[in-house]
Amino acid sequence: MGRNAAVEIKIAYIGGGSRGWARSVMTDLALCPQFKGEMALYDIEPIAAELNVGVGQAIFQHREARTKFRVRACKTSAEALKGADFVFLSITPGPMRMFANDIDIPARYGILQPVADTTGPGGISRALRTIPTYVAYAREIMKICPHAWVINYTNPMTLCVSALYAAEPDIKAFGCCHEVFGTQHKLARLVEQYLKVPRPPRQEIQADVAGVNHFTFVPAASWNGHDLYPLIARHIQTQGLWDDQTEFALESRARGRWFTSKGLIAYDFFRRFGVLGAAGDRHLAEFVPWYLTSEENLNRYGVILTPSLYRLSMWDARERDIAAYRQGKRAKPKIETLKRSGEEGINQLLALAGLASLDTNVNLPNQGQMPDLPLGAVVETNAQFRKDSVRPVVSKPLPAGVSELVRRVIATQRLTLEAGLNKDKDLAFQAILSDPLCRIPVDRAWAMFNEMLQANKAMLPGWGL
Amino acid sequence: MGRNAAVEIKIAYIGGGSRGWARSVMTDLALCPQFKGEMALYDIEPIAAELNVGVGQAIFQHREARTKFRVRACKTSAEALKGADFVFLSITPGPMRMFANDIDIPARYGILQPVADTTGPGGISRALRTIPTYVAYAREIMKICPHAWVINYTNPMTLCVSALYAAEPDIKAFGCCHEVFGTQHKLARLVEQYLKVPRPPRQEIQADVAGVNHFTFVPAASWNGHDLYPLIARHIQTQGLWDDQTEFALESRARGRWFTSKGLIAYDFFRRFGVLGAAGDRHLAEFVPWYLTSEENLNRYGVILTPSLYRLSMWDARERDIAAYRQGKRAKPKIETLKRSGEEGINQLLALAGLASLDTNVNLPNQGQMPDLPLGAVVETNAQFRKDSVRPVVSKPLPAGVSELVRRVIATQRLTLEAGLNKDKDLAFQAILSDPLCRIPVDRAWAMFNEMLQANKAMLPGWGL
Amino acid sequence: MGRNAAVEIKIAYIGGGSRGWARSVMTDLALCPQFKGEMALYDIEPIAAELNVGVGQAIFQHREARTKFRVRACKTSAEALKGADFVFLSITPGPMRMFANDIDIPARYGILQPVADTTGPGGISRALRTIPTYVAYAREIMKICPHAWVINYTNPMTLCVSALYAAEPDIKAFGCCHEVFGTQHKLARLVEQYLKVPRPPRQEIQADVAGVNHFTFVPAASWNGHDLYPLIARHIQTQGLWDDQTEFALESRARGRWFTSKGLIAYDFFRRFGVLGAAGDRHLAEFVPWYLTSEENLNRYGVILTPSLYRLSMWDARERDIAAYRQGKRAKPKIETLKRSGEEGINQLLALAGLASLDTNVNLPNQGQMPDLPLGAVVETNAQFRKDSVRPVVSKPLPAGVSELVRRVIATQRLTLEAGLNKDKDLAFQAILSDPLCRIPVDRAWAMFNEMLQANKAMLPGWGL
Amino acid sequence: MGRNAAVEIKIAYIGGGSRGWARSVMTDLALCPQFKGEMALYDIEPIAAELNVGVGQAIFQHREARTKFRVRACKTSAEALKGADFVFLSITPGPMRMFANDIDIPARYGILQPVADTTGPGGISRALRTIPTYVAYAREIMKICPHAWVINYTNPMTLCVSALYAAEPDIKAFGCCHEVFGTQHKLARLVEQYLKVPRPPRQEIQADVAGVNHFTFVPAASWNGHDLYPLIARHIQTQGLWDDQTEFALESRARGRWFTSKGLIAYDFFRRFGVLGAAGDRHLAEFVPWYLTSEENLNRYGVILTPSLYRLSMWDARERDIAAYRQGKRAKPKIETLKRSGEEGINQLLALAGLASLDTNVNLPNQGQMPDLPLGAVVETNAQFRKDSVRPVVSKPLPAGVSELVRRVIATQRLTLEAGLNKDKDLAFQAILSDPLCRIPVDRAWAMFNEMLQANKAMLPGWGL
Incomplete structure (x- = not known):
């Protein structure tokens, strides 16, 4: 690599049917x-x-583009991977109907989940569908492009990255999530x-990051020489901050603002656990x-459940899009202006190529960055991206109370991973039982679990269902 | 010590107001x-x-007695401990009214506990009362009789023994519980x-023991060359075994058989977790x-809740007894015949004195006997009692699913211990939140917790209540 | 198995050319x-x-025999293993010439070893020869008789047992050594x-055992209620005990008493490390x-080097024996009387069959019995033999100074094992360099190492020598 | 702190008699x-x-100075520490005569050390002198200025920092050493x-750092997108590189170039251990x-022993300086121009004050940055300096062979620390015996050790010498 000329790279992009991510990249x-x-x-x-x-x-023919990439569709993943320097994984694990089931079946048994793609019975179900696919990709990558860096965007993030490493311990993979950016804002x-x-700007907020994806914490934060923890302590004393937010929640629901919230639960962890x-x-x-414990209790914090119908409607739009394309009816995409996404994917590539330095948060097997948690478990902390290396930064330790909550999540994830790798129904049910959201009688849980397995049957070959 | 003559020992017996244990010993x-x-x-x-x-x-003047011990009451614990070779700890942590609160307050918030002396909000509450007392005894023992072996019978067993070691790491203490004998039977x-x-006889059942007190498991068992696991596997297939036991439960309740059960939950762990x-x-x-999850659900397994009124009635009997003694009305105890209790306390003493060998289960800080669980946590496994030593036996590993459940209990116990040692209200509440029985909204849990603290106020000096 | 009738078992005995062990068994x-x-x-x-x-x-036709076993020679190990309940491994790793080299080559570079079958350059060399054989046996056993218990007598004990577990983690193997009996005597x-x-009798000496084979320690010992440590402390004060023993050593050498000693080095560990x-x-x-550091220094402790010539002469006797047999000249073995060997092999079999209980010392992967040392490393401690199980007893911790010495030995053994498994010359040399006896310039060590590899060439296929 | 104005800080500088460091700072x-x-x-x-x-x-009155600091001498360390934001520790542990003994006594017993201030018998001796002083400073700092950052420059670096944390686990201390800069050059x-x-420039060399102070390694290095490991692999093949360097060594010695070397030993680790x-x-x-193993062997690598006489002559110069000052004869220091030292101390202060970001290598207790090594042991790795925080970066793992060598050093350091803290002669001797340089008969080592203790007697109060 010279110092000035553009460096030639090949990127394989697997999945991306949702297109938001692919367009950003x-x-x-x-x-x-x-x-x-x-x-x-x-x-x-x-x-x-x-x-x-x-x-x-x-995009690449746009007048504002500053470089050119050849973009082509491949018939097989092997073709896409051949010669790749970087592999993006961004798939949807099964049809949206299955995602809807991940929400709806537990709900019928009294277990509510606003997202259901990461943890809880819904997240476990999604993980069981995803694990075999990820094992297969890991093996293919190590056969075809073993030196490539693999960047995962798929959820459940932790279990996707875990499955890659379980199948191929030498893979160079990590998981990216922008959830922490919101906390910086x-x-x-x-x-x-x-x-x-x-x-x-959010980049000026220096924040320690520690936890597992979507259950992350900021045990220390500063800006320009100012410790921000005293500000948070002051903020949670704000008059009215802890008032019942049911009204706000109901209005959000009425307007279909499914993803809005006031961040009170993040602050509640500060209040209860420091x-x-x-x-x-x-x-x-x-x-x-x-x-x-109930939809009403959740609403009191200003948070609402995202209905599965909304998920399905998104999928329908995508299907219509494809149908239109098939019929030659879809207009060429028009792009007014090229605008940076705010994501850090490309900065990571630059750093891994040795062309820049980058410090950011990332999901990686625990090599010591969270010494209280099991080595090997995929955790999210800060890391240094440098020439062909990602080195995690040891986080400020989480308080014991929260560290244990994270550890429990990791334990449930391990049972899920083992269950998925070995197609082991008993272990999978033990994962369900060990999930913090599972507070129903054990035989009811067993019935729910079997219903979920049946709903996933098409994506669980070898399970003997 | 010679080989034949009786060996002279001094035993200090602290507590024992319940008298059942003291009499047995x-x-x-x-x-x-x-x-x-x-x-x-x-x-x-x-x-x-x-x-x-x-x-x-x-007892000692009884014609069947084969040896003599001088028995005397001491005005201070220090007097009792002076020169002791063995110390029995068998106290009641506070008046029975407090035990009743441990059951009743959580129940009002929807958290039910049949025993409430070991774990759950009730067990945590009891532990917070007990810890300072145990810290004080540990210090006194190490000052007055540091070479004595300390045998604990008080509940919560795990936290009592933990508190002794937290205060005095060099103390020679362990905890005894006969709960496993029932499984041998x-x-x-x-x-x-x-x-x-x-x-x-139960002693012929060779059983591995692993877990924490009252949440113990038998991962392997044999008798006379026969592996007993296949028998259990066969037994849980028995026709009708898993039928709804509500009727049995209701009858038990009607007759005040508070401690009866069919052992179905012990078998359910076998069925779900192996x-x-x-x-x-x-x-x-x-x-x-x-x-x-509800009294009805518990009853389905043939188990009932022990009402706090029953606990209080036991206490009343004891109070009446004392009152009678004060008034000189209490008759001299009459003992028909001396019958071995079936407990192992004396065998332990013999082994520690080097006069016999004994293998039994015991509660001790984890020195490696359960390598999956944190070192230092008090666990229950088999151990070898020999001359002045108790060496734990490494247990057959618990299945991953159950090992994690035990580990969670240990984590909650650690938070409780730290809270009790440091009189730290935040940590104590985190212990409550991390207890598997706590499945209620966090602000309800906070209200419950504060009510419990108030109820314990007289035994929580230094907590600023 | 009934309670009284003799239990039918099949034993496979692999190796045993030395015949001492086979005869005892x-x-x-x-x-x-x-x-x-x-x-x-x-x-x-x-x-x-x-x-x-x-x-x-x-033996089995002897009038004193109390039971009968059919004894037969097999053409292949597979034939011997078929249906085996117990497998004894007792092989000689290569011809005695190679053992002689293990002693002689290091000696030429200034590294002296009295035994050279366990540790040091000689032990490492022997291990490299042995590991592939043991890997092969492990695989064959798990294919043919996976439920059999495997009892190893071959040296280097630790690395033989380690190799079995490295190849087949589910093998039921342990290593037996009577070295500790001498300490009991x-x-x-x-x-x-x-x-x-x-x-x-030695069996009455209750001794904790901790360490790795041949580098074991007794951190606590008692007899009939008497702590023996004060006796040792008194004994090492004996007038004249620490006098120069060169004269004794030279006499031992002159008389060919190669294995005699006064046990001063065992006491020196007590003196220096407690x-x-x-x-x-x-x-x-x-x-x-x-x-x-020199033969003279060793002699001062009353210990002498066993010359390789002596080892070779033993081998010659064995070769003559075989030659005689081939020529039909060897007389039928005559056995005057059957005398128990004092070894514990048969007691172990009885206990594993559930017909007795046995507590003894044994070499097993560390499952927690020595919590200061790496889990998985093969260590020697006490253990309980019961029906189809060997459960190690957690040892009294070794003093930190000695624990570290043992840990270093384990580290060298790990490097040796990895080198042997992967036929990795660099790792094997790093094992040599990390051995405590290797105190010579690194390039001299390199020359010695290459000479040793050449001497073992016939037994190191795949090493590219 | 505002964004532009100079930030007011107080620095306590303890020691610094050598003046080189103080002047640089x-x-x-x-x-x-x-x-x-x-x-x-x-x-x-x-x-x-x-x-x-x-x-x-x-310095501060120099025309080139860009800021002003009041500089004053304090009568007590307490006075210096009062109100300090940063504390520099840079002391000499005892008179140079003792340093000379650290070199000379072991040499008489056949143990040679070119530096003798870090490890080996000389380093252990120096550490035993230093530990009580550091314990006292730790306590004083935590009493007077508990929020100050403590930057240590004294050797033995690892044991100085270890002693601070052993005495006061909450101290905010780290150790700085520029030794790695040489490798970047x-x-x-x-x-x-x-x-x-x-x-x-050296700062452009991106190097992973891993090990303990003065026994550090660079397991990965790059520059501007180029991996440097292939260059090293090529370089060690250079014709003549490994030739005997005795001639060079002897010339260095003749000219008193005590600190020169060709870096062959650093490359030899690459050659043997990767x-x-x-x-x-x-x-x-x-x-x-x-x-x-001998001075000749060392010379072959182009390295020479620094004679104790040279150390003493340096001290004499310092003494003459002080004497001259006492007699008023010493001229005012003249400083031509202010030149940056190349050290990173001030950059660390800037980053800790939140005014800059800094990534560099540092000595800190292991919090996970070297997961193969014991937690809590002071290790040297890269770290991120940010507002009031130093977060270590998890290093690329060292190869197993080298990792073990480092671990042994840590074990010896732990024994030394415990010995120093508890004034325990037995442990101190065990530290000596466990040091890799101690390859002499145990009774000779005992004699050497006692001679060294006597030589340090004045600085070992409470040892009963």
Whole structure:
């Protein structure tokens, strides 16, 4: 690699049917003159990849593009992986109907989940579908492009990355999630409010990150020489902050603002355990048993359940899109201007290529960065991205109470992983029983679990269902 | 110590107001010609000790007694401990009214506990009362009789022993519990039923023991060359075994048979997790969230709640007894015949004195006997009692699913211990939140917790209540 | 299995060319009426097995024999293993010439070893030869008789057992060594001397055992209620005990008493580190750098080097024996009387069959019995033999200074194991460099190492030598 | 703290009699406009502090100075510490005569050390002198300025930092050493030579750091997108590189170039173990037994022993300086120009104050950054300096062979620390015996050890010497 010329790289992009992520990656790439090369797209639904090729061409031929990448759809994942320097994994584990089941079946048994893609019975179900696919990709990657860096965007993040390493311990994979950015924005607002300065950009908020994906915490934060913890302590004393937010929640629901919240649950962790939650309230609530005891209780914190119908409607739009394309009716994508996504994917590539340095948070097997938690478990902490290396930074220890909550999540994830790898129904049920959301009679849980297995049957070959 | 003459020992017996235990110990001692010496009794209620002196004299002067011990009541614990070779701890942590609160307050918030002396909000509350007392005894023992072996009978067993070691890491203490004997009896019945032989005595059942007190398991068992696990596997297939036991439960309740059960929950652990529970169902049910979801659900397994009124009535009897003694109305205890209790306390003393060998189960800090669980946590496994040493035996590993359940209990116990040692209200509440039985909204839990603290106020000096 | 009839078992005996061990095992078996069955012998030198068949027949047909076993030689190990309940491994790793090299080559570079079969450059060399054989046996056993218990007598004990588990983690193997018995005898003599009682049998000496094979320690010992540590402390003050023993050593050498010693090095560990060594001085001296600095220094402790010529002469006798047999000249073995060997092999079999209980010391992967040392490393401690189970007893912790010495040995063994499994020359040299006896310039060590590899070439296929 | 104005800080500087370090720190400070404030100097030899005040005044009044600090000498360390934000520790543990003994006594027993201030018998001896002093400073700091950051420059670095944390686990201390800079310079030269580019500044060399102080390694290194490991692999093949360097060594000795070397030992670690040594050869050679077998063997690598006479002559110069000052004869220090030292002390202060970010290597208790090594042991790795925090970066794992060598050093350091804290002669001797350089008969080692204790007697109160 020279110092000035653009470096030639090949990127394999697996999945991406949702297109939001693929578009972001390609736009960021188009605005990065240090790279040039090829982008090979693969999706189990070939039209989805072809649609993305169209988007990619529009982006790289855009007048504002500062570099060129060849974008093409591949018939097999092997073809896409051949010669890849970087592999993005961004798949949907099964049809949206299955995602809807992940929400609806537990709900019938009294277990509510606002997201259901990470943890709880819904997350476990999704993981069981995903694990075999990820094992297969891990093996293929190590056969075809063993030196490539693998960047995962799929949920359940932790179990996807865990499955890659379980299948191939030498794989160079990590998981990316922007959930923590929201906490940086929140802290930037506190800086503005309490320090009476213009709101700083999120990147200026120095935050320790510790936990597992979507159940992350910020045990220390500062801005420009100011410790932000005293500001949080002050903020949670705000008059009215802890008032019942049911009205707000009901209005959100009426308007279909499914993802909104006031961040009260993140603050509640600060109040009860002394450490700020660093994921959205919809996620945080799913990892402990005391917010989702009823929909009403959740609403009191200003958070609502996302109905499965909404999930299905999104999928329908996608299906219509593909149908239109098939009939030649879909117009060429039009892109007004190329705008950076705010994601860090491309910066990670630059750093791994040795062209920049980057410190960010990332999901990686625990090599010591969270010494209180089991080595090997995939955790989310800060890390240094450098030439062909990602080195985690040892986090400030979480308070014992929260550390234990995280550890329990990891234990449930381990049982889920083992169950998925070995197609072991007993272990899978033990995972369900050990999940903090499972507070129903054991025989009811058994009935629910079997119903979920049946709903996933098509994606659980070898389970003897 | 010579080989034949009785060895002179001094025993300090602290507490024992309940008298059942003290009587057992003294009877077993009277039937053990290898020992002679002195037994010094202390209770914070002096009359309780005096009553036990009377019992002791009746025992040692009994014609069937094979040895003599001087029995006397001491005014201070220090007096009792002076020169002691063995210290028994068998206290009641606070008046029975507080025990009743441990049951009743959580029940008002929807948390049910059949026993409430070990785990759950009730067990945590009891532990918070007990810890300072145990810290004080540990210090006094290490000052006055540092070489004495300390044998604890008080509940919560695990936290009592933990508190001793937290205060004085060099103390020679362990905890004894006969709960596992019941499982040996149960297995002896299976031997009789399936191997068509006369029922063997429980001591012939070779059982691995692993877990924490009252949440113990038997991961392997044999009798006379026969592996007993296949028998259990066969037994749980018995027609009708899993039928709804509500009727049985209601009858037990009607007749005040508070402690009866069919052992179905112990078998349910075998069915779900592949390992036999080794404590009574009333205890086992308290360590996981899926049996105590309602009284009805518990009854379905043939187990009932012990009402606090029953506990209080027991206490009243004791009070009446003391009152009678004060008024000189209490008759001298009459003892027909001396009968071995079946407990192992005296055998332990013999082994520690180097006069016999003994293998039994015991509660001790984890030194490696359960390598999956944190070192230092008090666990229950088999151990070898030899001359001045108790060496734990490494247990057959518990299945991963159950090992995690035990580990969670240990984590809650650690938070409780830290809270108790440091009088830390936040940590104590985190212990409550992390207990598997706590499945209520966090603010309700907070209200419950504060009510419990107030109820314990008289025994929580320094907590700023 | 019934309670009274002899239980039918099949034993596979692999190796045993040395015949001492095989004869002991068969004699003990003949005196054990609880067993009957078959003994299948296999040796890579078929005549060696045939010779042992002759010995076996003489034993089991002896008038004093209390049971019968069919004894037969097998053409393949697979044939011997078929249906085996117990497998004895007792092989010689390569011709005696190679053993002689293990002693002689290091000696030319200034590294002296009295035994050279366990540790040091000689032990490492022997291990490299042995590991592939043991890997192959492990695989064959798990294919043919996976439920059999495997009892290893071959040295290097630790690495043989380690190799079995490295190849097949589910194998039921352990290693037996009688070295600790000598320490029990030594302690029995102290009992006689200082307590003025008749010398007790070694089995009455209760001794904790901790360490790795041949580098074991007794951190606590008692007899009949007497702590023996004060006796040892008194004994090492004996006038003249620490005098220069060169004269004794030279006389031992002159008379060819190669294995004699005064046990001073075992006591020196007590003096320097506070814990009694529990193997012979010839072994203990090989694990630290400060006794074998020169032959003179070793002699000062009354220990001598066993010359390789002596080892070769033993081998020659064996070769002559075989030659005689081939020529039909060898007389039938005559056995005057059957005498128990004092070894514990048969007692172990009885306990594993559920017919007895046995507590003894044994070599097993660390499952927690030595919590200061790496889990999985093969260590020697006490253990309980019960029906189909061997459960290690957690040892009294070794003092930190000695624990570290043992840990270093384990680290060198791990490097050796990895080197042997992967045929990795770099790792093997790192093992040599990390051995406490290797105190020579690194390039000299490299030359020595290459010379040793060449000498082992015939038994190191795949090493590219 | 505002964004632009200089931040007011107070620095306590303890020791610094050597003045090199103090002068560097003050010069760097004078060139750092972000800070202003006070510098309080304390030395057990008051004149040494006064001399440094003179130096400081000359620096801060220099026309090139960009900020002002008040510099003053304090009569007590308490006075210096009062109100301190940062504490520098840079003391000499005892008179130079004792340092000379650390070299000379072991040499008489055949143990050679080129440096003798870190490890080996000399380093252990120095550590035993230092530990009580550091315990006292730790306690005083936590009493007077518990929130101050403590930066240690004294050797033995690891044991100084360890002693601080042993005495006060909550102290905010770390150790700084520039030894790794030399490796960055070396790698920069390889970049120049093999990549044919101008030699880059050392800061551009991205190097992972792992090990303990002076026994550090660089398991990965890159520059501007180039992996440097292939260059090293190529370099060690250079014709003549491994030739005998005795001639070079003898010339160095003749010219008194005590600290020169060719870095061959650092490369030899690469050759034997696959990882580059990252400290000077004089240090690296002291941690393993195979270079210092004789002075001749050391010389072959181009390294020489630094004679104690040279150390003493340095001290004499210092004494003359002080004497001159006492007699008023010493001229005011003249400083031509202020030049940055190249050290990173001031950058660390800036980052800890939240005014900059810094990634560098540092000595800290292991919190997970080296997961193969014991938690709590002080290790040297990269770390992120941020607002009031130093977070270690998890290093690339060292190869197993080297990791074990480091672990042994840590074990010896732990024994030394325990010995020093408890004034325990037995443990101290066990530390000596466990040091890799101790390859002499145990009774000789005992004699040497006692001689060393006597030589340190004045600084070992409470040892009963």
